Amino acid sequence: MAPDSQNHPAGRPVPPARPGGTVLARSSYPEFLRIAAVLRKETVGGVLLLIATVAALIWANSPASDSYFALRDFEFGYEPWHLKLSVGAWAADGLLAVFFFLVGLELKYEFVAGDLRQISKAIVPVAAAAGGVIVPALIYAGINFATDSGGMRGWAIPTATDIAFALAVLAVISSHLPSALRIFLLTLAVVDDLIAITIIAFFYSEDVHLLYLLVMLAPLALFLYLAQSKRRFFGTHPAAAWLVLLPIGVAVWALMHASGVHATVAGVLLGFCIPVLRRGPDGTPVQPQPGKPGLAEIFEHRFRPVSTGFAVPVFAFFSAGVAIGGFNGLGSALTDPVALGILAGLVLGKPLGILTTTWVVTAATRARLDSSVKWIDLLGIGILAGIGFTVSLLVNDLSFDPGTEHNDHSKVAILAASVTAALLASILLRIRNRHYRLVQEEETADADQDGIPDVYDDDGGR
Template sequence: MTEPASTDPASTPPSATPPSPARAWILSRSSYPEYLRVASILRKETVGGALLLAATVVALVLANTPAADFYFAVRDFEVGYEPWHLKLSLGAWAADGLLAIFFFLAGLELKREFVAGELRVFSRAIVPVAAALGGVIIPALIFAAVNFGGGAGAVRGWAIPTATDIAFAVAVLAVIGSHLPSALRIFLLTLAVVDDLLAIVIIALFYSTDIQVIPLLLAVLPLALYAFLAHRYANFFVTRAFAAWLILLPLGVMAWALVHGSGIHATVAGVLLGFTVPVLHRDRDGRVGDGPGLAESFEHRFRPLSAGVAVPIFAFFSAGVAIGGGQGLVDALTDPVAIGIVVALVVGKPVGVLLATWLVTKTTRASLDPDLAWVDIVGVAVLAGVGFTVSLLISELAFGHGSVEDDHAKVAILSGSLLAALLATVLLRARNRHYRRVEEKEKTDADHDGVPDVFPA
């Protein structure tokens, strides 16, 4: 008769003891292809950030010189067709039309991240997603607390300090952080992309008024046809760019116009169109193969248009605020609306990002990668307080274009973003010097496969 196995833990051989779950490292190095893709994006966004800064400076100069009347006349000049609700000022065309390109690209990036990028793995996705949520909730609460006594009109701007500007933040990081670990760059980029998604959800839910059901339902038709053609003929559109412009672009414009006519901010259409584009390259039998998918192809085509044209033009028309000299600047920055924005960007944003990241390490089996230090996360969290493009857009939606509150909010957005960038520069430059010394001590050659040893196989 066989003796039953002992259930005494002491009698269990060590080899039979179930191993404890492996500890996951957050913000660890990504794969080498992902590193190369992100590096390419960062280079293009750096150029976009420089153009964005130049457009902002020109707008501020024109708005505060004798050329102000000409600048505002151009910004407010209306063109379009009224029956379709498309007779808009040039400034509104930039905010509603050109920014749709920016959000289309954000939709492409986010879907690519979830399907084939860093966010497809839960252990990697949880950190930037949680950080983005923290970076939205805490700044919103701080703004609301500062403006609680100002009534519903002031509190309506609660979402202004919640977004991180990809172009500006990445441009700063590229200038000061050439030796920083790639994981930090990917973290900032992913956080900013998730921020964009949260911002567009906020705009759709809280800043859309007088919803018209019929145009909204009609928008489903071109959107569905766009999705069908993009999936059915993805490889055709990858190899023949002109076909996408001739076939898909008119459908996209139609969907945009109907969403705009429905009362929902038209940039929502850009994100929805981006989400419909397939990411993976598939052969005729539906198998995943090598080569770029349609989403990657569209990213290459639209990123220069977004970073080099759409966003700088929007900044040119939106950032031009008549400050009115030193006293005007003081009046703007002492407005509770402005105080709430500056404090939320400079303090609330990094606190939210840090708190969420720290909570992930305390509530899961994840720990910060041993190659990084928490001060690195502090620097990137402070840099996340650089809010511009989406913040300017939400300010106009919250307070009305050209209102006193809108002007004060824009001054605060510029001031808070500049202060956040300067503080992040101080922190990250010190860390950049540290990692430069580390690289000098631990230089490694590439393997025979061309992948540096520091990256996982």
């Protein structure tokens, strides 16, 4: 049988091969299992995030609203170390550093040990993430360019995708989508947040003190050295490494905060320092193996519950609380050009940027989507990426002073856009989910004795 007439395992014809190959192909089986585990964890995190947000909105719009804002603005800490902050600032600068540490760790894992270490698999989600940042920013700027209210400072608010919310929605409504789409969304959201934290570092850092930055390099270098040489220093007790590295990481965070660069940047840098590959007996790098966790797996295991179960929900609780003021207040907020720019950027700009960039990359490389993925699926993922919550709220607080009209209106727009994107994506992806259910049931039933579906046998079940 000629190659162009072979059948897909689900009985569908495979399109003829093109010179550029395929993109968004099926992941390896270990990667499929890992992404499934991440989705399960983020589902819980997304639920806690939703509960914290609803609680904040209820309290901020109740007769006891003054106590909410008094708690959020209460300051404590040590002034000489530039650490006398409000409770809300501690949540944004401190707790979110844990979240961004895991972002850096996840991104490094994908590009060092995951399927995305292959350029052919990485180029599409990375380019799509860039498109999903640029187009919303341009839409926001186009709406606010002619205004003189200072709204242009919030141009980066609609550029971020909330990992916890987006993956939670995907896990709940679309469990049968191809694993390549799940990896696509995860990588897209992680790279998206990395771009957002880069934007924060370069555009939202004020009064930068180079001396603190230079001093910060010393504990950062020590952290990197100890993490990379853990076998020498921690021997057969790698689980104890975090007890030594954690205080050094806190020192890096404190110096980064004192420098004027947003402290969450320290979380990403520390995440990049953690080795993903294990060292074999001869010192050569080896891939992570079940039952033999490396330092990256140990840190992920210890800190992800802290991030999803505490850090991000607490940040959302103190950041999402806004006094809406009833329907009149809601109508006033959503007519503000700042709010309109955020709504249009997240709901329209995200899918437009992601799909356009993906199409350009595939056309330029003369490639095609894998036969298991359709453009309508990418549209659903693009809409889902419009859930810009955690990082969007962070950028909003950096763009506009808390309590100002723009800040409050932006929060309303972020919430409205995130809910709209979640609902639209849910409708579309549920339809696609039903389509893929029969396909995956057939593939799962067609498993050989090793318990691995035959569709993964082409790559050896790696």
